[in-house]
Amino acid sequence: MTSPPRLRSHALSATDDPFASLTDPAASREPVRRSTSDDGAALPPPIKRVVLDRTPRPIDPATDVVAPIAKDQTLGPERLRIEHVSIGYGEARVVKDLSLSIHQGEVLALIGPSGCGKTTFLRSMNRLTEQTASAWREGQILLDGRDIYETELPRLRRKIAMVFQQPNPFPMSIFDNIAYAIRVQNRKTPGKAEVRERVVDSLRRAGLYDELGGDLDKPALRLSGGQQQRLCIARAIATNPEVLLMDEPCSALDPRSTAVIEDLIGELRESLAIVIVTHNLAQAHRVADNVAFMYLGDLVEHGPVDQVFEQPRAQRTRDYVAGVFG
Amino acid sequence: MSNVITTAIARVREPWSDRQATVLLGAVACFVLVLIGAMIIFIVHAAWPSLSANGLGIFTGGHDVDKQLGSMLVTGQHPPKSAYHLNAWPYVYATILIAGVAVLGGLVIAVFASVFIVEFAPERVRRVLVPTVRLLAAVPSVVFGLIGILVLVPFIDHDLLSTKRQESVTHLVQLDGTGVMVSIIVLAIMVTPLMIALTVEALRAIPHGWKEGAAALGANRWEAIWGVSVRAARPAIISAAVLAASRALGEAVMLSMISGSRGWSPNPLDGLTYLFEPLRPLAAAIVENVDGLNAPAVKSSIYVFATILLFSSLLLSIGSYLARLPLRRQGVRV
Amino acid sequence: MSSAPVVPRPVTPVPTTPQERRPVQPAGDSVRNWRLRHRIAHGAAWAAGIFVIAVTASIMGFMAWKGLHYLNPSLIWQRPTPGLAQGDTGGIRDPLIGTLLATFIGTLFAAPLGIATAVWVGEYGKPAKLARAIESAIEMVAGMPNIVLAIFGLAIFQLPFFSFLSFKAQGGGVYGRSFIAAGLIMSLIAIPLIYTATREGLAQLPAKLREGSWALGKTKICTIRTVLLPQIRPNIATGIVLGMGRIVGDTAIVVVLLGAALQIDPVGDTPGLNVLRGGGSTLTTYVYAASPAGEGNAPQKAYAAAFLLLLIVVFLNALVGWIGRRTKNSEITQ
Ligand SMILES: Nc1ncnc2c1ncn2[C@@H]1O[C@H](COP(=O)(O)OP(=O)(O)OP(=O)(O)O)[C@@H](O)[C@H]1O
Ligand SMILES: [Mg+2]
Secondary structure, rough: OOEEEEEOOOHHHHHOOOEEEEEEEEHHHHHHOOOOOOOHHOOOHHHHHHHHOOOOOOOHHHHOOOOOOOOOOOOOOOEEEEEEEEEEEEEEEEEEEEEEEEEOEEEEEEEEEOOHHHOOOOOHHHOOOHOOOEEEEEEEEEEOOOEOOOHHHHHHHHHHEOOOOOOOOOEEEHHHHHHHHHHHHHOOOOHHHHHHHHHHHHHHHHHHHHHOOHHHHEEHHOOOOHHHHHHHHHHHHOOOEEEEEEEEOOOOOOOHOOOOOOHHHHHHHHHHHEEEOOHHHHHHHOOOOOOEEEOOEEEEEEEEEEHHHHHHOOHHHHHHOOOOOO | OOHHHHHHHHHHHHHHHHHHHHHHHHHHHHHHHHHHHHHHHHHHHHHHHHHHHHHHHHHHOOOOOOHHHHHHHOOOOOOOOOHHOOOHHHHHHHHHHHHHHHHHHHHHHHHHHHHHHHHOOOOHHHHHHHHHHHHHHHHHHHHHHHHHHHHHHHHHHHHHHOHHHHHOOOHHHHOHHHHHHHHHHHOOOOOHHHHHHHHHHHHOOOHHHHHEEEEHOOOOOOHHHHHHHHHOHHHHHHHHHHHHHHHHHOOOOOHHHEOOOOOOOHHHHHHHHHHHEEEHHHHHHHHHHHHHHHHHHHHHHHHHHHHHHHHHHHHHHHHHHHHHHHHHHOOOOO | OOOOOOOOOOOOOOOOHHHOOOOOOOOOOOHOOOOHHHHHHHHHHHHHHHHHHHHHHHHHHHHHHHHHHHHHHHEEEOOOOOOOHHHHOOOHHHHHHHHHHHHHHHHHHHHHHHHHHHHHHHHHHHOOHHHHHHHHHHHHHHHHOHHHHHHHHHHHHHOOHHHOOOOOOOOEEEOOOOOHHHHHHHHHHHHHHHHHHHHHHHHOHHHHHHHHEEEEEEOOHHHHHHHHHOOOOOHHHHHHHHHHHHHOOOOOHHHHHHHOOOOEOOOOOOHHHHHHHOEEHHHHHHHHHHHOOOOOOHHHHHHHHHHHHHHHHHHHHHHHHHHHHHHHHHHOOO
């Protein structure tokens, strides 16, 4: 088996099939999930069964937005609180009056059909939307109780890291990519030895170090897509952010790289709050504690993953997880 | 006659077969290779009498090279070997000095100004500045030379250069406002817009994802543009500097207007006087002696200067290629 | 793999209601909070930018002021005559015609060569080694100083074989200087620009354009002629105009290969051909000749001619901008 030594996922070590974690969510859930109960009975049935035999029903958007369910008590303190946020570009309103909160240790999956405003919402959390001239925002986003507008952009973005849909390593060596993040994020430039130590540590955490075999001077753009994305994750977590935003981090990757990154999310979660946008419902099911379903800018349903996938309360959620649209 | 032309046009307009096209276009494309080869052969061939007579002695100084060239004029159609004697170090030194300082100084200004234009300039300033800089990069060098000789040279002569300073060296060399300082300034003004135009273009072509990635890591605007964009644009900046250097090396007429045109090696130990000493770069020496081509010794000397310029520009091209190689390995588009 | 131990972060409670805490102005990326190093560099960027603006504005303003002052229609229509006093040196008609003629000849040769080379390298390019060599050779030509090209041209056109291109003296010596000789060498400085523009245009075309045409059974060369080249006409036009700008601005080639005559100086009796075989001057050499560095010493006329040159360059630059904008618009409407 060519699998690198650090892949401890049951799915990958039990069989040689790299797709195992995709086709059988139960297999890969166990090591990743934390908030479900320990006995096997609580594990959800495979996604496929949920997805079957749903017939579309007419939608009434006005009555179809449901309130969030009370949070799981095992989660850490609240990190991000989003209050009545609306975002738009020029005339268009792309995110409409959205409220939710995100806790440390939580993985929140944002799902919804294409163009419903997931990326826009995610980018507003570290104020990247401000780079678009026509973008505007109403409402409030609080990080640890402070409005993110009060924090200087560099400081804010050091606390709220982001991984993009397309891996975007800089055209430098692997080492320089991460060292750049470390140097940028410290007011006092740390010494060479310390930088190296932290580079190695974050590469370890991103599960990339052993794969590289110590060759940190390799050009980052020579890595495979999956490795590049993990390098971007390593770069993002190099200085211990509080929140990690991930915008479809696996959409350009093969199943094996996807599984590795999902594992990684499971390992990172305890020290972070993670918001992940994904089109892959199975993936949302595997990695998330809570799921927020957006539709045309509305937050339709927000609740624990099992509930949203198995007993969706809103009709549009039901149709979406059944694969009717999107 | 016209009949022949119309048939020829008709032949060309006939659809070509792909094989014909490949051969024809390929032959045309090979023209540049032939050209480079021919340039080396013809120029070195014409320079050969002087090269063989002098060897590396060309790069030595110690004699008044202007006088050497002048005396070559009267050595007849079949000059003896001794007539070829040439110690051209002052020209070489002048070329390196003027081009080197102008390009390096201009490069620093160009990189910072490009960063300003791309990242910090208000939108309205940027919209005027970019086309104007591009225009300045296309202004004929002789226009800069004219401004130099009609504005800067008189200014230096009257206001910066004291009579005392002039008199202190008058037994050696005439100071009249032309020379090191004005040459470097005007040459820098000539090559900097070119470097700015190319650097701005390169900075603008940096993929959005990299800039966004830097911003998302908490880089401030300076760290983002300097640490990522400028760094990624290095190959283009190197190319720009090399192009500027070859323009500067080969600038002939403009420098012959303002350099003082004297085969003199300014000595930095002269203190401030250094800035006002005249000099004469290789290219200017070529243009100014082109009338003496009928004298074989002068001709051969001129082609020696051309040989030096030819090979330096080839070396610069190769150097720029090599400088970009490691970056290409980094995956940067070059 | 051991992940770092989990340390829950302290949470600061929200003391007041969100509405009160909302700052008026969102905190951005204030330079004041940057490290000193970055603040200094940022200041340097602003300084460089403002410096460039100041220099650009003063050069443009100065030339416009002088030019508008001295340029008048009679100057343009009169033929230049050699003379000592500024009053009796005539106008700049011949240099102006010379500039137009040289540009025309240079472009006439450069365009087909540049386009054909680009098409071959971009669309055929086999063997790959040859294509890469040609690409490097083009880069070398682009970096070659004009004076070297000029002196090379002289070596070529003074060969007895090329005596039909210029004037042949009684003793058999070939003069080697004529409009056709200068134009041919000038085409070399335009070729790299036309090549690059065409090459980039071809590279930007989507592959489906080619495949669609091949699918219709068209040959490769037919596809190039009927589909690809029409598509990139704006790129080619931009390259040609840029090349024209280089030719207009050249001085060294004119000085060496067109002779120093002020007036157009026909050779032989065939009308048309005699002008091509003869020497003359262009605006750039006129500026040089009329400056204190040349023989004329007519600074007012030099300013006027330089301003006219500048106007031509501005016009060419505007043309490039216009072509660029037009294509951008048509792309949007497509
Ligand atoms: N820069 C922009 N300017 C104007 N409109 C934009 C911009 N970016 C996004 N939009 C619009 O906002 C809406 C939401 O886009 P967004 O990228 O947030 O969707 P998404 O949910 O992330 O979709 P996907 O799943 O396809 O990534 C879309 O209708 C899009 O057209
Ligand atoms: Mg998206």
